[in-house]
Amino acid sequence: MASHTITARTPGVFYRRPTPDAEPYVADGATVAEGDTLGLIEVMKTYREVKADAGGTVSRWLVENEDEVTIGQDLVELDT
Amino acid sequence: MADVTGTTTDTGTRYDFGGDEFVYVEISPEMSLPAHFASLAITRRLREEALPGVEEICPSNASYMVRVDPDRIDPRDLVRELQRIEAEVGSAASEDPDFVVDTRIVDVPIMFADPWTHEVLMRFRDRHQDPSGTDLDYGARINGYDSAESFIAALAGAPYLVTMMGFVPGLPWCFQLVPRERQVEVPKYVRPRTETPERAFGFGGAFAVIYPVKGAGGYQLFGSAPAPIFDGAQEQPDFADEDSVVFFRHGDLIRFRRIDQAEYDDVRGQVEARRWRYRTRPVRFSPSRWLADPDGTNAALVGELDR
Amino acid sequence: MSVLVRDPGLETTVQDTGRLGHYAIGFPPSGALDSYAYHVGNALVGNAPGAAALEAVYLGPTLEFTTDTVVAVTGAEIPVTLDGEPVPTWESVAVRAGQTLAFGQLAGGARPYVAVAGGIDVPPYYGSRSTYTLVGIGGFGGRALAEGDELPLGDAAVDPRAGRRVDEADIPEHPTTAELRLLVGLHSYRLTPDSLERFTSTPWKVTPDANRVGYRYRGAELEFVPREQPFGAGSDPANVTDCGYPVGSVQVPGGVEPIVLLQDAVTGGGYATLGTVVSVDRDRLAQTKTGDHTRFVPVDLDEALTIRRDRAGRLDRVRRSLA
Numbered sequence: 001m002a003s004h005t006i007t008a009r010t011p012g013v014f015y016r017r018p019t020p021d022a023e024p025y026v027a028d029g030a031t032v033a034e035g036d037t038l039g040l041i042e043v044m045k046t047y048r049e050v051k052a053d054a055g056g057t058v059s060r061w062l063v064e065n066e067d068e069v070t071i072g073q074d075l076v077e078l079d080t
Numbered sequence: 081m082a083d084v085t086g087t088t089t090d091t092g093t094r095y096d097f098g099g100d101e102f103v104y105v106e107i108s109p110e111m112s113l114p115a116h117f118a119s120l121a122i123t124r125r126l127r128e129e130a131l132p133g134v135e136e137i138c139p140s141n142a143s144y145m146v147r148v149d150p151d152r153i154d155p156r157d158l159v160r161e162l163q164r165i166e167a168e169v170g171s172a173a174s175e176d177p178d179f180v181v182d183t184r185i186v187d188v189p190i191m192f193a194d195p196w197t198h199e200v201l202m203r204f205r206d207r208h209q210d211p212s213g214t215d216l217d218y219g220a221r222i223n224g225y226d227s228a229e230s231f232i233a234a235l236a237g238a239p240y241l242v243t244m245m246g247f248v249p250g251l252p253w254c255f256q257l258v259p260r261e262r263q264v265e266v267p268k269y270v271r272p273r274t275e276t277p278e279r280a281f282g283f284g285g286a287f288a289v290i291y292p293v294k295g296a297g298g299y300q301l302f303g304s305a306p307a308p309i310f311d312g313a314q315e316q317p318d319f320a321d322e323d324s325v326v327f328f329r330h331g332d333l334i335r336f337r338r339i340d341q342a343e344y345d346d347v348r349g350q351v352e353a354r355r356w357r358y359r360t361r362p363v364r365f366s367p368s369r370w371l372a373d374p375d376g377t378n379a380a381l382v383g384e385l386d387r
Numbered sequence: 388m389s390v391l392v393r394d395p396g397l398e399t400t401v402q403d404t405g406r407l408g409h410y411a412i413g414f415p416p417s418g419a420l421d422s423y424a425y426h427v428g429n430a431l432v433g434n435a436p437g438a439a440a441l442e443a444v445y446l447g448p449t450l451e452f453t454t455d456t457v458v459a460v461t462g463a464e465i466p467v468t469l470d471g472e473p474v475p476t477w478e479s480v481a482v483r484a485g486q487t488l489a490f491g492q493l494a495g496g497a498r499p500y501v502a503v504a505g506g507i508d509v510p511p512y513y514g515s516r517s518t519y520t521l522v523g524i525g526g527f528g529g530r531a532l533a534e535g536d537e538l539p540l541g542d543a544a545v546d547p548r549a550g551r552r553v554d555e556a557d558i559p560e561h562p563t564t565a566e567l568r569l570l571v572g573l574h575s576y577r578l579t580p581d582s583l584e585r586f587t588s589t590p591w592k593v594t595p596d597a598n599r600v601g602y603r604y605r606g607a608e609l610e611f612v613p614r615e616q617p618f619g620a621g622s623d624p625a626n627v628t629d630c631g632y633p634v635g636s637v638q639v640p641g642g643v644e645p646i647v648l649l650q651d652a653v654t655g656g657g658y659a660t661l662g663t664v665v666s667v668d669r670d671r672l673a674q675t676k677t678g679d680h681t682r683f684v685p686v687d688l689d690e691a692l693t694i695r696r697d698r699a700g701r702l703d704r705v706r707r708s709l710a
Contacts, residue, residue, distance in 0.1 A: 143628070
């Protein structure tokens with residue numbers, strides 16, 4: 001099985017949930033399709049969705065919720 | 081490292097550079113009418129002199145700022161010119177009966193304790209000094225008034241001078257023309273609100289403002305103006321006639337007149353029909369005369385509006 | 388003659404040299420944050436100085452052209468493609484009607500600029516085509532670009548020509564620690580000497596709150612000199628009697644998180660300012676991003692004026708080399 005890593009396209013603060021009280025966009029081990037939302041990055045007071053650019057199963061998160069991330073930083077690994 | 085790069089003159093005025101493009105002049109660290117009159121007189125003279133390299137003149141409360149083109153005038157040479165002008169007109173602004181400002185007085189209706197700012201300020205009580213009451217209750221109490229009613233009467237009881245424009249386009253900073261012991265002073269919110277309604281009448285430090293557009297804000301909220309002070313599309317006659325998107329000018333005199341909801345609604349109707357006009361009258365304002373007889377001068381100024 | 392916005396990117400706006408002359412009524416200048424990249428872009432495509440261009444941040448827009456024209460991308464280090472084929476930056480590129488310009492992942496800096504021959508022909512507002520989103524004026528509808536927008540192009544290009552290239556030596560580098568030179572002053576006396584020293588010795592980190600209004604930094608706490616507040620200033624030690632703010636001035640509300648005010652900032656207010664970044668270095672600042680570090684290096688007025696003259700000389704030389 002191959003793995004695929006999704007990276008940040010903008011710097012900012014990474015969130016796994018749409019709001020602090022909501023369930024995460026995707027649970028660990030969940031299967032996602034290309035285009036599914038995996039999280040949010042907040043920068044310049046706007047929130048941008050992080051989308052899967054490939055389908056697969058979430059195998060490992062490489063950042064914590066509310067971590068500050070940089071452009072190109074690995075966010076999550078998918079088994080494809 | 082030197083902590084102040086600027087120079088201070090005998091009068092206590094402090095001259096400093098805001099990078100390579102601005103000269104900042106602080107007449108006094110504290111707000112006072114004589115300090116403002118000096119700023120007013122100096123900036124008016126500076127405008128008349130039209131020195132090369134002076135790109136913009138921004139009068140403010142107890143200070144002023146000049147945007148300079150340093151390719152045309154060395155900012156240090158400009159400071160020397162400003163010091164010369166200060167010597168010529170700075171203190172004269174408050175002392176010389178011949179120094180007068182031709183300006184206008186504007187009638188600005190305000191609905192105090194209105195439902196719109198009330199709704200917003202109640203939502204942000206956790207950011208306020210006194211979460212238990214309203215901003216008006218708090219302002220009244222810390223300024224020694226026995227009720228919000230008597231506090232409103234004081235706020236609307238004497239005219240104001242627009243001592244600075246800015247923050248956002250068209251916002252007038254208004255300083256009430258009363259002796260120091262009668263001036264209202266309130267702190268800003270402990271943490272700024274993320275929301276302020278458009279046309280809210282606010283108060284912070286020693287200044288009343290009207291917020292031209294909705295947005296964040298930290299001033300105490302006391303009321304609402306029904307009429308616009310910013311009109312980006314210039315739809316209202318006042319703005320179209322002047323070809324300006326902002327109504328107020330530095331040096332305007334304002335009477336904030338207390339109105340009820342019926343008059344508020346009536347003004348809103350005129351605004352929506354795009355035929356609202358402010359009542360204004362040309363007046364000649366003499367700082368020295370005002371300083372000698374504040375209440376008499378105020379009565380004469382406000383009287384112009386009701387003639 | 389237009390450009391179709393297929394993907395707006397993030398806060399992409401129309402900008403020019405700015406709306407100067409209305410600071411006293413509260414209009415900040417707006418305009419391109421990285422003035423050098425903006426001016427060189429116009430020179431590359433043969434525009435007169437002052438033509439409106441696009442300023443993007445972090446993510447470039449995807450743009451489809453309805454006409455043959457010439458474009459140049461300057462500013463941030465970012466891969467650019469035309470119909471999927473890589474094209475160089477800091478160089479004028481011929482575009483045919485129907486072709487699409489797109490951007491890859493940012494490699495350095497923060498803000499790419501897209502200059503198009505003839506300029507973006509939105510109506511001027513108070514003398515400028517720059518967007519000022521706070522009150523929704525200027526630029527394209529007073530807002531950042533959105534998918535589906537059709538941007539009109541002007542026909543006033545003086546000498547549009549592909550293949551003009553900026554010398555390597557005249558392309559700025561964008562290190563992840565930027566040095567911003569500033570004149571200490573204004574209300575710097577409000578900070579304790581220790582704090583003022585700490586301000587210039589701390590490597591400040593750019594927070595996510597960093598946009599055209601201002602950049603907010605984290606890295607140290609600064610203390611104000613205790614005093615009885617003057618009348619009119621308000622009760623907070625960070626407050627002064629409300630005054631004008633120079634563009635580029637630095638304020639420290641609450642003693643934490645200094646903010647450098649930029650071209651869309653408020654024009655005045657009641658926070659003590661401790662100095663002003665020299666105008667030329669706002670270009671460097673504009674190319675820093677959230678997570679980068681910044682050091683503030685004190686200079687005096689003579690140095691600030693020399694920096695300004697050097698920059699003007701360099702821009703003149705680059706313009707002549709491209710003419």
